Every structure is written in C-alpha cells, then in structure tokens.
Amino acid sequence: MSERSELSVQDLTMRFGGLTAVRDFSLELAKGELVGLIGPNGAGKTTVFNVITGVYRPTSGKVLLDGVDITGWRPDRVCKQGIARTFQNIRLMRSLSVLDNVIVGHRLRLKSSLGSAILRTPGYVREERELIQTSLELLDSLGLVHYKDVPAGGLPYGEQRRVEIARALATRPRVLLLDEPAAGMNPQESMDLCEFIQKVRRDFNLTVLLIEHDMSVVMGICERIAVLDHGETIASGVPAEIQANQRVIEAYLGVGYKNVAAN
Amino acid sequence: MTWAVFAQNLVNGLSLGSLYALVAIGYTMVYGILRLINFAHSNIFMLGAYMLFYADLMFRLPWWLSFVIAVIVTAIMGVIVERAAYRPLRQAPRISALISAIGVAYFIENLGLVVFGGRPKPFPVPAFFSKSYQLGSVYMANIAWVVPLLSGILLFGLMVLVYRTKVGLAMRAISHDMETSSLMSVDVDRIVAITFGVGSALAAAGGIMWGLKYPQINPLMGTVPGLKAFTAAVLGGIGSIPGAMIGGMLLGMLEIMLVASMPALSGFRDAFAFLVLIVILLARPSGLMGREYREKV
C-alpha cells in the first residue's frame, strides 16, 4: 500500500488461557473509510475492539494508528492518541447528565492544573466555559442538546446510543469504533442511525470501523467488510462480494443452507 | 528450632488456623450469598462463648451438652440478626446493609457490656482439656489436638451440607444468582436463614474453643479473631468455602511460625496477617480461590 493506513491491525492474535478468541487478524483502514466487521456471535469482533482500544493486551500482533505503534497502550492513552469507541452494552455514566458525559469526553484536552481548578483561577474558569460551550455545540450539532440536563441513564435506548457516540466524538478521535450501534433498534431507527453515522463521519472527518449484525445497516453504509468466524478472518471485500461469498453464508447459516437457498 | 519445638508450633498453628477457618466460613458463606460483609459475625463468636458460660453456670449441665445448647442458641441468634437487620435491606444499596451490619455489631457488643458486664469472666474448662502430656522435650495439652479435630469434623460436616445436600445445592445456586434461583422456586429467605444459622453455629463453636484455649472471656473478645478470620476469608477468596478454610489455616500457621521463628517481631503479630493479605491480594486481586474477576466489555 503506497499510502499510510489510518488504522492498521497486523497479525493480531488474542488468547485467553486455552481459548483463542482472535487468530492472525489483519485489517487496514484508509483515512475516511467506513469498514464493517461482521461475523456470528462469539466470532471475536468485540475482542478486536478491546485490543485496539487497549482493554486487552494482545498475545501477538500490532496495532498502528497513523504509523504510531499503540499496541498494549493503556486505554486512556489510546484515546488520547485518537481512537474512540462505543460499547455493545451501552456504557454511559448513567447518573451523570448528558452534558457531563460529553464533558468527560472532553476532559483529556483540559490544560488547567488541578490547583487552578480548585482555586477557580480566571484561566480555569475561561477554559471550563469554553469546554462547556464546545460540548453544547457538539450536542447541538447532533440534535441532542435538549437532553443536556437529563441523566443519561434515563434516556430512551436509541437516544442513549446517540449520546454514547456524541461522548466518543467529544474526545475528537481520528478513528471511531462502533460496537453494534443498531442493536435493539427497529428498521426506522436503524435507517436514522445510518444517516447519523454518515453525517458524523463527514462532519468530523472520521475513519469508522463498525461491528453490526443488522445487515441492512452493514450493506447500506459500509464500503468494505471483513468477516470473522471463530476468531479467523474468512472473507473481506466490498459488500457485493461478501453477499455472494459461500463461506460467509455457511458461517452465518450453517453448511446446509445452500440447498435451501437453491430451492 | 528443634524438631520437637517445630512439631509443637505446627500443632499450635493447626489449632489457631482451624479456629480462623471455622469463623471465616461464616463470613464467606454470607458474603457468597448476600455480598455482605457481616461485621456482626465476630460478635456472634463472642456470644457463643458466653452462651456456654451461662449454660454451664446456670444449669450445671455436662460440658458436651452445654456445648450443643450454646451452639444451637447462638445459631438462632444469628438467624434473628438476619431477619431483623439484613432481610429488610436486601433490595437496598449494598452499603446500607453494611452499615446495618456495623450497627448490629455495635448493638451486640454493647448489649454484651450491659448484660454480661465488662469484666472478663473465667471460662469453664473441663479438666480433660487442660491435661497435658510430655512428648520428648515439649508438653502438649489435650486441647491442642481436640481443637483441630473438632474443627475438622465440623468443617467436614459443612462440606457435606454444601456439596451433598439439596439445601447446599440451593445455597450454591443463590450464591451464583439470587434472582434466577428465586424464579426456579428456591425459597431464598429460608436458605439465607439456614446459611446464617450454620455460619453462626460454626462461629459459636469457634468462640467456645477459643475460650478453651484462652480461658478468659469478655464482650470484646471477638474483635481481633473476627477481623483475622475475615482477613483469612478474603485472602482465600471471599465467597469460596475451600478458600476460607485454606486462608484460615494459612493465616494461623504463618502467624504462629512468625512468632516462633522471630520472637523479636512478636509485637508485629497482628500486623502480619494484614501484610500477608495485602501481598496475596496484589498478586491475586480476588484471593487465592476467588473467582477471577474479568469484566465483560
């Protein structure tokens, strides 16, 4: 590849005790790409996310962000370097307001010292005001600002997903990892979410890696797709290729499916 | 240390360790089921010793009968504590139940001061226990082998109860998942009550044997052994019954051996248990036998 990848995962293997969750997984994301990561339950997709974001240290393999080797970094350092994510089972700070959730996302750019925060020096007050202002603008641009004072845990499910994405964006990432953003949504909500993701990617100039089970979402917005099964990559390519790939169909539906499909 | 002295220390360690194990079981069983640190457990331990004292003093019963009665009465008290102070808080934040436990501990301890008086009482020790024999160069009293033996029998009985009976199965089920168990028609209230009864009975037996070893009892006698036993439960992996036994034995043995091998450090004896605990927790954050905690992300 002539151009340097934005996110590069090389020969990643993750073992827990005797169980190999991911084996020799490789993936290159060019800047601005939107790539889908699919596969049956337990295929190791979330494990890939956990390794990229530093929750787990991989058994072997490397993760590079814009050429910088971030393998095994602590999650907060990975975040600072420019990778943000959401979670399969939404992990907002439930009792904090939506605004506060977003402010926590902005935290890592706070320059003022602890001392100036306690003394509320003019410099700190100004920075805090800017930070709140930026957070409000972010919420506004995503159409979430009317929730700013609501405890995040009290929002409807679909809105919590959006707030979680907003919080991730607050860290100003280069790469956004979305773990099943459409889970539990009805078709209309999924459609809205697709638009939301597209808009976010455009507006924030992001590279996106997406785990999703909802094929309408995956096929609708992903430019490329990688398929994991039992920790191994069984296919990758553009959506049309994946849809036609026999191994993928078998992984999802079992070996006998082709007969049914043929009928 | 000569071999004879070593052997004596080994027996002492075994006997202290088995007492820690007996008390640790109560902490770990309650924690396993309710996720509650039952701070009142050390007071139950104290009550056991006093119940025997009064049974012996007032009714002049044979010692073994006093023992049985004291253990049963204390077990009932444990059940009452659960019913009155913990059951109403089962749906409350965990910390509220913990404060309730501290409140119960204060209550029993001070009620002990009011009812039993603060002055230490001489504990009745039948002649049999204090009779001692000379083995080579060391003396050993009957109590030295009675305590580990009796504890061993009780612990064996407990293992049978937990791993071989329906009640034990229900206990393990609840400790795994209380809500699901209650949906599967396990009578949670009854099993929790039994757990407190069994734990309290073991603590009472521990308190009584403690009284045999150190025949002066007072209402605060449970504080230090209770804390040590709790430490043993944690370093064994709180919630795990084998862990509590191993932790208790390990702690008792190490404590005796430390003092025996380095008498200069005997002043640090009480700190030693915690040092062991912290070292073990830093190496294994959930204790020796505790379920490895890995949060699903």
Add this chain to the structure above:
Amino acid sequence: MQIQHDPRRARLKLILTLLSLALSALAIWWANNNLSSYYLRILNLAGINAILAVSMNLIFGFTGLFSLGHAGFMAVGAYTCALLTLPMRSKQTIFLLAPLAWPFNAVTLPPFPAVLLAGLAAAVMAYLIGLPVLRLRGDYLGIATLGFAEIIRVVANNIPTITNGALGLKGIPSFANNLWWTWGWAAATVWVTSRLVNSVYGRSLLAVKEDEVAAEIMGVNLTYHKILSYVIGSAFAGVGGALMGSLVTAINPKTFGFMLTFNILIIVVAGGLGSITGSVITSVIYTVLLEALRPIESGWSIGPLHVPEIPGLRMVVFALVLLVIILFYQRGLFGGREFTWDGVLDWIDRKRNRKQEVAG
C-alpha cells in the same frame, strides 16, 4: 447555543455567600466567648467529624473507592502534629523508655504549620499505599486499606522512639479546642472538596465511580484520578486526626482502631453518599446525639428509685437509632442532594410563581 448566564443571580449568590460567611463568623465568635467548655468541646468534635466525613465522602462517595483506611491516616496526622507541637520539656518527660528520634527531638512548631505538615504526612502515606492497592476493586480494596490502617496502628505500637509505643503521647497542646480551628478547617475541607467535585476534574472522578472501563476509554487516566482523590481525602483525614489529637490532648495507638473509621463511614452513609451537605449536617447530628445519649448510662435516681451506672447502654441505644435510620432512609438522610444557593433561589421562585398563579 449559549450558556445561560444571569448576572443578577450571580451577584445575589455572591451577596448571600458573603452574608452567610459573616453570620457564621459572628456565630463562631459568639460561641467561642460565651459557651461553656463542655459545649465548645462537643461543637469542636462535630467540626472535626465534619472534616473526616467530607474527606471520606470525597474518596468513597464521589470517586467510588471503598476505602476503610481513614483511621490510619488520622493516626499519621495526629502523631505528626503532636510530635511537632509538644514543647521540648513535655517530650523529655514523655519519652522515658526510649529517646525521641530526630527531627522531632529538635523542633517545636506553632500549630498551623504543624497541622499542615500533618496533612502532608498523611498525603504522602496515602500516595505510597494508594499506588499499589487502588487497583483492587470493591470490598477487596476495603479490606486491604483497613489492613493498612491496622498495620499503621501496630507499627505505632512498636516504634517507641517516635510514638512512645503503647503509652502514647500526653499533654498535646490543645489549640484545637477553639471553634476557629475546627470549623475553619472544616470550611476549608468543604471548600476544596466542593470546588474539586464541581470542576472538570470532579466529573472525571464521578465517571471513574460510575464506570471505570468506560471512563478509561474516554481518556480518563484511572490511576491519576484515583490517587488524586485518595491523596486529597487522606490529607484532610490527617488534618482531622491532628485536630482530634489536640482536642483530646492524649493519643495512643488504641485511639485509632478501625471502629473510628466505621464511625465516620456511618456519618457519610447516613448523610448520603456524594452529598457534602449531608456529611456536614450528619456530623453535627451524630456528635450531638452521642453526647445527648450519655445521661442514660451514667446512672440516675428519681426519689427512691436508683439506677446505677450502666456502661454500654448509650451505644446500645445509639445502635438502635442507627439501625432505624438505615432501615427507613436507605439512601441516607440527604440522598445525593446538595445545598446550593441556586437550589434555594429556584425554590423561592417556584413558590412565588405558584402564589401568583393562585392570585391570578
């Protein structure tokens, strides 16, 4: 989008704050000069308890670190301060068995720097302990920190050249028997804690409490924030210990048993986790209640009826009161709520609006 900013209300709040500060100062001045030493002692103790409770609330209520080490940090603070303020002559009479070690045998400081150094000593200790153990979670953290506090106590018992061993220190200068000292430090504790928890740093602490994994992935450095909260909270515990030593004038290792930590935990939980207001008010209620219950165990007689002294009865009644409170207020007396001028002003506005609606 603009942040709502109401200059009139801001000015009003400033005036209210200054006014209440002035009133408090006046009240302290009056009480210091007019109350008997008995009542002053109770109020001083309440102030110290407020320092301890608010600092524990920072660690546990706001950051979610279940630490039971408060008594240990109090001990560090109390010994540091006592050794720094004791006059040379007292030191010579106290340390008979073993001579006092350097630097304490060479210096005597005025109270204020001594209290500051006491807080600093506790903070250093918290840093050293916190770095390894704050990785532990939940109850495991609780028992490990409780263990450290007990270790501190046992060590204090065994280093006679610094602590005078089990005999402890006597005749500590009683500068803290003065409301300016106790409530002044309480005010400082409240001020620092509330500023901290309401800052961006504080939101990160809350995030750590709510969900460590998510917080870390959002760029919050867990170790830094946990240590931050632990060190600041423990520093104030050290200050509280120093003041308590000065108030009771005699300390020994037994003074700092784990029951002391439990008492503060009771105040914090009864007042409501995450409520500074609750911690302060409950400290006062707790201290006054314990004192008010004293007569019931001290023996009394009405005519021919004579009830002898019953030690322990007071704590029996106290334990019952505590159990009742916990059973009925499971989230503490104040839940997570705080007293703020905004809260008061909003409440007045609502009242006024309702009245106008009724009138209209």
